[in-house]
Amino acid sequence: MNNLDKIISNITSRNYTVGIVGLGYVGLPLMWTFHENDLDVLGFDVDESKIKCLKEGKPYIKHLGDEMMAKLAKSNRIDATTDFSRLNEVDAILMCVPTPLDHHREPDMSYVQVTTETISKFLREGQLVILESTTYPGTTEELIIPILEKNSGLKAGEDFYVAYSPEREDPGNPNFNTAKIPKVVGGHGEEALELAKALYDTSIVKTVPVSDTKTAEAVKITENVFRAVNIALVNELKVVFQKMGIDVHEVLDAAATKPFGFMKFTPGPGLGGHCIPIDPFYLTWKAREFQENTRFIELAGEINTNMPRYVIQQTMNALNDYKKSINGSRMLVIGLAYKPDVDDMRESPTFVLMDELKELGAEVDYYDPFIPVVTPTRGHADWTGKKSIEWDSNVIAQYDGVIIATNHKEIDYEALLECAQLIVDTRNVYPKKIASQVTTIYKA
Ligand SMILES: NC(=O)c1ccc[n+]([C@@H]2O[C@H](COP(=O)([O-])OP(=O)(O)OC[C@H]3O[C@@H](n4cnc5c(N)ncnc54)[C@H](O)[C@@H]3O)[C@@H](O)[C@H]2O)c1
Incomplete structure (x- = not known):
């Protein structure tokens, strides 16, 4: 049996330990997926609080549920640490660290770089290193491999994979988790691909091999550019149709009955999250190296970035009907998370709404059952420590206006309708039929 066959046989017989570096929204469910398929997992993070939570079974990502954390804490096939010298204990190292944009909206590769430097210090023969973070095409070949080879003295494709x-x-x-989503894989060479495929095949419904790492990197960017551009399109349509007295949601629902050639996207108050507002600009940045412009991406970015301003304009118009201005008003924004039923507030357009309202002289509060307090987040330091109000009809009735920025399911929208003086609905919580009968609902 050659070396590769032996490693693959170890994987299939579960005599193999997976190391996961970065135990956030991506790394933690990945840990769970391998664990559920009988592999040993050793997690690494620089954030001690996450390691402590994992060991004590305390949830730190709400939508993943309490049961998963309790099971992970009890399992003898799971361990987690901030001690990166233990990287030499694992057979595969999967990197799931952040890839944000810097102040100039250019790729911030510092997390990936630091993690790779650390891995390179402990790299040993036969190990498989996989980058899972979203990034520009070329990262694995141009950034990761040179660091790993230089510091370890080992050769990618020969000594490690x-x-x-x-x-x-x-x-x-609720319909998809890590195990159920097909996984695209590109290897640095055939053997690396075979090994990575064997690993994911243990736990994931389908592995989709592509010819190399830069193709796999391009697949992810393409998926997110596709979303960003289509969301921008429906956001633009929303603004135009609103002026024409047409309900964009009714249009999109009807268009979605076409059984081919149409895919429904939903307009909103702007883009949020760690992916869609950011990832397309990784390609924009890389394209410049090839003297190419990514005009679709730039335009989509411009439209999506302007959406919170549109919401503010609609809010001004709504208050105007009551002979009020934003200046001096008390405003409540519902939903700080960037999308429903999660506790992730990264890049949330709600921050932009709150910034603009404050700038215009409003007193601003928020309500979010998933985010009781604003923890430090990139770019919105002013709001750190701000607490969600408690849900109380009498309190909500005191606000001059309420903006629904995120439509969490557990919010009682009927009760909100009863108590709010005025509602600016950016998420179609109140469909046309209801909104047309209630004078206090404004669409944005
Ligand atoms: N969140 C998503 O839904 C999602 C979906 C697809 C892809 N991605 C991509 O996956 C990657 C990770 O995203 P995420 O949402 O899990 O981020 P996250 O911020 O939730 O988690 C990243 C983790 O990495 C840790 N970390 C940072 N620097 C580290 C270092 N040097 N060594 C070890 N750990 C370190 C952080 O403490 C954190 O726990 C990003 O590239 C993102 O674009 C995210």
Whole structure:
């Protein structure tokens, strides 16, 4: 049996330990998926509080549920640590660290770089290193492999294996979890691909091999550019149709009955989350190296970035009907998370709404059952420590206006209708039929 066959046989017989670096929205469910398929997993994170939570079974990502954390804490096949020297204990190292944009809206590769440097210090023969973070095409070949080879003295494809496999998590989506979402994989060479495929085949419904790492990197970026551009399109349609007295949601629902050639996207108050507002600009940045412009991406970014301003304009118009201005008003924004039923507030357009309202002289509060307090987040330091109000009809009735920015399911929208003076609905919580009968509902 050659070396590769032996490693694959270890994987199939579960005599194999997976290391996961970065135990956030991507890394934690990945840990769970391998665990559920009988592999040993050792998790690494620089954030001690996450390691403590994992050991004590305390949930730190709400939508993943309490049961999963309790099971992980009890399992003897799971361990987690901040001690990166233990990287040499594992057979595969999967990197799931952040890839945000910097102040100039250019890729911030510092997390990936630091993690790779750390891995390179402990790298040993036969190990498989896989990058799962979203990134520009070329990252694995141009950034990861040179660091790993230089610091370890080992050769990729000969002494150790490298692959790229993008994550396709959709947090809060009850129909899909990591195990059920097909996984695209590109290897640095045939052997790396074979090994990575064997690993994911243990736990994931389908592995989709592509010819190399940069193709796999391009797949992920393409998926997210597709979303960003289509969301921008329906956001633009929303603004135009609203002026024409047409309900964009009714239009989109009817259009979605076409059994081919149409895919429904939903307009909203702007883009949020760690992926769609950010990832397309990784390609924009890389394209410049090839003297190419990504005009679709830039335009979609411009439209989506302007949506919160449109919501503010609609809010001004609504208050105007009551002879009020934003200046001096008390405003409540519902939903700080960027999408329903999750506790993720990264890049949430609600921050932009709150910034603009404050800038215009409003007193601003928020309500979000998933986010009781604003923890430090990139770019919105002003709001750190701000607490969600408690749900209380008498309290809500005191606000001059309520903006629904995120439509969490557990909110009692009927009760809100009873108590709010005025509601700006950016999520079609109140469909046309209801909204047309209630004078206090404004669409935005
Ligand atoms: N969140 C999603 O739904 C999603 C979906 C698909 C892809 N992605 C991509 O996956 C990657 C990770 O995203 P996420 O949402 O899980 O981020 P996250 O912020 O939830 O988790 C990242 C984790 O990495 C840790 N970390 C940071 N630096 C580290 C280091 N040097 N060593 C070890 N750990 C470190 C952080 O403490 C954190 O726990 C990003 O590239 C993102 O674009 C995210």
